[in-house]
Amino acid sequence: MTETIEHQGPTTFDGRDGRLDRFDRALRDLRISVTDRCNFRCPYCMPKEVFGRDYAFLPRAEILTFEEIRRLAGIFVGLGVRKLRVTGGEPLVRHDLPDLVAMLAPLRTPDGQPVDIALTTNGSALRRLARPLADAGLRRITVSLDSLDDDTFRRMNGVDYPVARVLDGIAAAREAGLTPVKVNVVLRRGLNESSVLSLAAWARAEGHVLRFIEYMDVGTTNGWRLDDVVPAAEVVATIDAAWPIEPLEPGYRGEVAERWRYRDGRGELGIIASVTRPFCGDCTRARLSAEGKLYTCLFSASGHDLRELLRAGATDDELTSRIGAIWTVRADRYSELRAQATDRLPKVEMFALGG
Numbered sequence: 001m002t003e004t005i006e007h008q009g010p011t012t013f014d015g016r017d018g019r020l021d022r023f024d025r026a027l028r029d030l031r032i033s034v035t036d037r038c039n040f041r042c043p044y045c046m047p048k049e050v051f052g053r054d055y056a057f058l059p060r061a062e063i064l065t066f067e068e069i070r071r072l073a074g075i076f077v078g079l080g081v082r083k084l085r086v087t088g089g090e091p092l093v094r095h096d097l098p099d100l101v102a103m104l105a106p107l108r109t110p111d112g113q114p115v116d117i118a119l120t121t122n123g124s125a126l127r128r129l130a131r132p133l134a135d136a137g138l139r140r141i142t143v144s145l146d147s148l149d150d151d152t153f154r155r156m157n158g159v160d161y162p163v164a165r166v167l168d169g170i171a172a173a174r175e176a177g178l179t180p181v182k183v184n185v186v187l188r189r190g191l192n193e194s195s196v197l198s199l200a201a202w203a204r205a206e207g208h209v210l211r212f213i214e215y216m217d218v219g220t221t222n223g224w225r226l227d228d229v230v231p232a233a234e235v236v237a238t239i240d241a242a243w244p245i246e247p248l249e250p251g252y253r254g255e256v257a258e259r260w261r262y263r264d265g266r267g268e269l270g271i272i273a274s275v276t277r278p279f280c281g282d283c284t285r286a287r288l289s290a291e292g293k294l295y296t297c298l299f300s301a302s303g304h305d306l307r308e309l310l311r312a313g314a315t316d317d318e319l320t321s322r323i324g325a326i327w328t329v330r331a332d333r334y335s336e337l338r339a340q341a342t343d344r345l346p347k348v349e350m351f352a353l354g355g
């Protein structure tokens with residue numbers, strides 16, 4: 001079944017190189033999920049009770065090849081994308097991932113600027129892959145680390161994986177020059193809110209940039225409750241009491257994390273407050289799933305099949321106009337409407353969208 005997207009009249013450009021959606025948000029960032037598989041089972045993303053040994057992940061034939069990803073990435077860059085983030089599932093469980101990075105690294109924006117290539121990982125394969133990824137052209141890396149306490153970390157990854165091996169992976173990333181390493185922490189009340197200060201002390205000492213993420217109602221399987229959310233205001237108060245911090249201006253429109261600076265000059269941290277301080281108004285992100293669907297929001301209930309077009313022989317122009325038309329009619333702002341939303345369509349799982 002080929003879906004039809006009515007072209008709502010002339011697309012509007014911001015006068016330079018990007019398409020704008022219904023809220024004048026330019027298409028700037030593309031998150032590319034290269035696999036729906038992961039070697040962890042974090043309860044807020046892929047609870048092992050649901051995604052057990054028998055869970056049927058996508059068969060190889062259904063996921064995009066590196067060549068298909070490279071082609072689509074080039075088209076998105078032509079439409080204004082400046083940042084590509086490689087994600088999953090866990091992207092490093094996909095074989096030969098440095099080869100994909102090497103294929104993406106030469107991409108240039110219409111005005112000749114290098115495209116910013118970043119990767120988000122759980123860090124479990126970084127001791128082996130950090131150097132090859134950096135050599136392939138990766139510039140920035142984000143590692144998920146929900147606690148320094150080994151027991152808590154093992155509970156939060158759902159597979160009893162030791163924290164020491166992820167810390168070693170972070171060290172390998174730094175040795176490979178992927179600095180500053182950004183470290184994502186999903187806070188879930190009752191599981192790891194007591195880890196805030198120890199993580200902050202560690203990141204201050206090591207020079208890493210922490211980003212605390214409010215637990216979100218992504219997908220349909222994590223049993224999300226508002227009571228389990230540790231609000232950004234509480235995180236700010238906890239840290240400010242230990243080391244005074246002050247807010248920083250966003251680095252660019254659409255930057256996801258609120259930035260805070262330590263007044264003593266020992267670096268900065270970020271807070272991603274999708275629940276208590278939604279930022280849909282500046283959301284410039286699109287998502288490409290492993291099987292080639294375009295999603296315009298993390299909380300989407302459905303996507304737009306680009307793989308079918310690709311494999312049916314569509315030209316770059318046809319793909320460009322399809323993607324442009326999808327973005328131009330985009331009106332997503334789930335987080336801003338979360339409280340009012342009554343008709344809850346089943347949302348696509350976060351690991352399928354690349355977070």
Ligand code: SF4
Binds near residue numbers: 274279285297335
């Ligand atoms: S909820 Fe959707 S529109 Fe809002 S910031 Fe997240 S991805 Fe963007």
